[in-house]
Amino acid sequence: MNSIPFGNWIISSTDFGDVCPVFKKDFETNKKIKKADLCVTALGLYEVYINGSRVGNQVFTPGWTSYQKRLQYQRYDVTELLQDINELVILAGKGWCVGELAWNGNHGIWNDVISVIAVLHIQYTDDTRESIVTDKDWQVAKSPVLYSELYHGETYDSNVTEFDWQPAALYEHDKSSLIEQEGEPIVEQDRLHAVELIQTPKGETVIDFGQNLTGYVEVKLKAPKGAQAKIYHAEVLDKDGNFYTENLRTAKQQVTIICNGEEMTYKPHFSFQGFRYIRLEDWPEEVDLQNFTAVVVHSKLKRTGHFECSEPLVNQLYQNIIWGQKGNFLDVPTDCPQRNERLGWTGDAQVFVRAASYNFDVNRFFTKWLHDLKADQFEDGGVPAVIPNVLGKEGANSAAWGDAAVICPWQLYLSYGNQTILEQQFESMKNWIEYIRAQGENEFLWNTGEHYADWLGLDGQAGSCKGATDEGLIATAYFAYSTSLFIKAGTALQRDMSSYERLYQNIVKAFRETYIKDGKMTSQTQTAHVLALYFDLCENRVAIAKDLVELIHQNKDKLTTGFVGTPYLLHVLSDNGYAELAYTLLLQQEFPSWLYSVKMGATTIWEHWDGIRPDRSMWSADMNSFNHYAYGAVADWMYGVMAGIKPGKPGYEHIIIQPITDKRLSYVKASLDVKYGTIVSSWRRENGKTVYSVEIPENCTAEIKLGNQTYEVHGGKHSYRI
Numbered sequence: 001m002n003s004i005p006f007g008n009w010i011i012s013s014t015d016f017g018d019v020c021p022v023f024k025k026d027f028e029t030n031k032k033i034k035k036a037d038l039c040v041t042a043l044g045l046y047e048v049y050i051n052g053s054r055v056g057n058q059v060f061t062p063g064w065t066s067y068q069k070r071l072q073y074q075r076y077d078v079t080e081l082l083q084d085i086n087e088l089v090i091l092a093g094k095g096w097c098v099g100e101l102a103w104n105g106n107h108g109i110w111n112d113v114i115s116v117i118a119v120l121h122i123q124y125t126d127d128t129r130e131s132i133v134t135d136k137d138w139q140v141a142k143s144p145v146l147y148s149e150l151y152h153g154e155t156y157d158s159n160v161t162e163f164d165w166q167p168a169a170l171y172e173h174d175k176s177s178l179i180e181q182e183g184e185p186i187v188e189q190d191r192l193h194a195v196e197l198i199q200t201p202k203g204e205t206v207i208d209f210g211q212n213l214t215g216y217v218e219v220k221l222k223a224p225k226g227a228q229a230k231i232y233h234a235e236v237l238d239k240d241g242n243f244y245t246e247n248l249r250t251a252k253q254q255v256t257i258i259c260n261g262e263e264m265t266y267k268p269h270f271s272f273q274g275f276r277y278i279r280l281e282d283w284p285e286e287v288d289l290q291n292f293t294a295v296v297v298h299s300k301l302k303r304t305g306h307f308e309c310s311e312p313l314v315n316q317l318y319q320n321i322i323w324g325q326k327g328n329f330l331d332v333p334t335d336c337p338q339r340n341e342r343l344g345w346t347g348d349a350q351v352f353v354r355a356a357s358y359n360f361d362v363n364r365f366f367t368k369w370l371h372d373l374k375a376d377q378f379e380d381g382g383v384p385a386v387i388p389n390v391l392g393k394e395g396a397n398s399a400a401w402g403d404a405a406v407i408c409p410w411q412l413y414l415s416y417g418n419q420t421i422l423e424q425q426f427e428s429m430k431n432w433i434e435y436i437r438a439q440g441e442n443e444f445l446w447n448t449g450e451h452y453a454d455w456l457g458l459d460g461q462a463g464s465c466k467g468a469t470d471e472g473l474i475a476t477a478y479f480a481y482s483t484s485l486f487i488k489a490g491t492a493l494q495r496d497m498s499s500y501e502r503l504y505q506n507i508v509k510a511f512r513e514t515y516i517k518d519g520k521m522t523s524q525t526q527t528a529h530v531l532a533l534y535f536d537l538c539e540n541r542v543a544i545a546k547d548l549v550e551l552i553h554q555n556k557d558k559l560t561t562g563f564v565g566t567p568y569l570l571h572v573l574s575d576n577g578y579a580e581l582a583y584t585l586l587l588q589q590e591f592p593s594w595l596y597s598v599k600m601g602a603t604t605i606w607e608h609w610d611g612i613r614p615d616r617s618m619w620s621a622d623m624n625s626f627n628h629y630a631y632g633a634v635a636d637w638m639y640g641v642m643a644g645i646k647p648g649k650p651g652y653e654h655i656i657i658q659p660i661t662d663k664r665l666s667y668v669k670a671s672l673d674v675k676y677g678t679i680v681s682s683w684r685r686e687n688g689k690t691v692y693s694v695e696i697p698e699n700c701t702a703e704i705k706l707g708n709q710t711y712e713v714h715g716g717k718h719s720y721r722i
């Protein structure tokens with residue numbers, strides 16, 4: 001609960017249709033100001049201005065949370081912006097709260113009207129105070145933003161300069177869900193210049209920014225009054241080189257600018273797009289690439305990891321993973337940023353969280369999201385498919401998706417030593433385990449329910465998105481894994497976990513009895529073997545690992561795994577003595593492989609191994625994102641095995657350095673910023689030897705494991721030639 005004496009929720013008293021409302025309050029301050037603080041939020045999105053200046057540098061405020069339970073407000077220090085006579089203006093749009101969300105065309109999932117609330121606290125130098133709050137004395141008018149939807153784009157009429165102000169109306173709405181901003185600010189992070197102007201075979205005018213990204217285009221133009229300049233956004237060109245938007249499904253990603261004869265600079269206020277290319281329609285002046293800038297928008301995350309090796313294609317893959325994370329970490333970890341989806345899919349977040357936490361400091365970002373997960377968790381402990389939950393029970397409670405409730409907090413603990421998140425999420429983790437326990441034929445086996453299975457695995461039936469691995473096998477394996485992590489979490493919090501230890505033993509027993517027959521996995525799939533090995537569920541590790549290797553060889557040294565098997569595949573191989581094969585899979589360039597999409601020109605990670613087929617036809621017209629980070633989970637193998645940087649203790653107070661080299665590479669170099677400093681691990685070939693160079697932050701200890709040797713070291717630089 002917040003303790004800020006907020007004003008009232010206010011709305012427009014008349015229906016503006018799609019037009020974004022702008023609210024305003026004029027006021028005077030007649031004494032010298034010591035400090036002024038503004039708190040604002042919206043049911044919808046807002047931008048706030050004082051005396052014509054934009055307040056703060058955040059965009060898409062107030063961010064995206066489970067609004068009915070947790071609605072963030074932002075607090076700004078506005079001391080410097082106030083004058084004697086002031087105009088406080090709030091422009092508002094629909095955003096996630098009021099606009100369209102998900103593929104079923106739902107509008108207004110949390111509220112059907114845009115509303116804002118604010119309080120400005122002024123402290124004068126004579127120590128008197130005053131508060132300006134949103135109330136019925138505010139005014140409201142139609143703004144120049146005629147239309148704005150996250151998926152569909154924005155229409156802006158630059159001719160609207162005079163506003164028809166009318167009194168705002170009070171709006172009855174809960175205030176108890178207001179919380180101060182928890183997440184990282186969403187900001188404009190980067191600006192990319194257009195790289196090429198293309199006339200497509202169809203005759204379209206297309207601009208290439210050279211990088212698939214999330215954000216919007218800032219455009220400069222001077223065109224006759226009334227001209228309507230249109231910009232469409234797309235991720236790829238089709239096989240003939242034409243602008244391709246079918247994979248956006250119903251998301252229009254269209255921006256329309258109504259010109260006024262003057263030179264203007266414009267970028268959308270409340271809509272973002274996933275794109276590399278834009279198509280211009282009815283462009284009212286000659287196209288000059290210098291007038292187009294792609295503005296990259298995402299949560300402000302500190303970059304912590306860097307990786308590089310001697311294979312340029314792997315380096316490009318790594319860059320694609322970084323861009324995939326940027327594009328899908330816009331306040332919520334989303335599946336994709338372009339089609340009519342862009343949702344906080346739990347499974348995707350779970351498979352990527354470890355890689356994500358090497359690349360960037362995602363501690364605060366995931367903490368906020370996990371608080372929403374907890375808030376949206378069902379009474380029976382079940383977990384919605386997406387957080388914030390916009391799907392109700394649809395698709396909820398799938399194994400490997402709901403497990404985000406356990407895996408993500410545990411990863412924050414490992415990566416950042418964040419014990420608080422374990423405390424905060426402990427009940428949520430437990431409730432998920434208890435939910436699973438109540439499913440299934442007996443309390444140790446989870447062989448019921450609807451699951452996404454090994455989503456997009458290549459070994460499934462033709463036309464199915466589900467891989468071939470038995471769903472009960474996956475579900476029971478995750479049940480065991482989540483229970484094991486929950487026990488570790490409870491142990492870290494010094495709680496008695498003995499009843500869960502018994503539960504865990506029983507799940508493992510049930511798994512072995514049901515899914516391993518005569519020493520063989522009942523599902524002869526790569527993913528089944530990967531899970532049994534990675535989650536430590538099989539007694540006969542050597543044989544199961546051999547079987548996995550055999551399956552991979554049978555498939556011409558290529559993977560078949562989907563969302564569930566892929567993140568652990570290379571780890572399982574290198575953990576069990578098959579690092580060379582793991583490298584073979586990583587370096588594989590033919591479909592299916594990580595480098596296949598790189599060879600096909602990808603600049604982000606694709607949803608499907610064959611999003612674009614070798615003949616350049618599309619995997620499908622409707623479920624084919626080119627910016628889906630899930631398979632980018634392989635970055636954690638790059639840092640953790642190729643460079644060999646792993647936490648020895650949560651937060652890296654103790655560090656394990658155990659790089660595994662491969663003769664096909666001549667060097668690998670990675671670094672990771674942790675709270676104690678920077679860890680560096682690299683190796684390179686030199687005159688027939690391998691030179692390992694390691695840097696450990698002061699106040700940390702490390703075990704450097706090279707071959708059969710382990711070196712126990714303290715902070716500082718260490719070098720070995722072997």
Ligand code: BGC
Nearest residue numbers: 335336341345347348452455
């Ligand atoms: C999303 C996925 C998600 C899946 C659930 C898709 O539509 O884009 O990434 O995990 O549905 O199966």
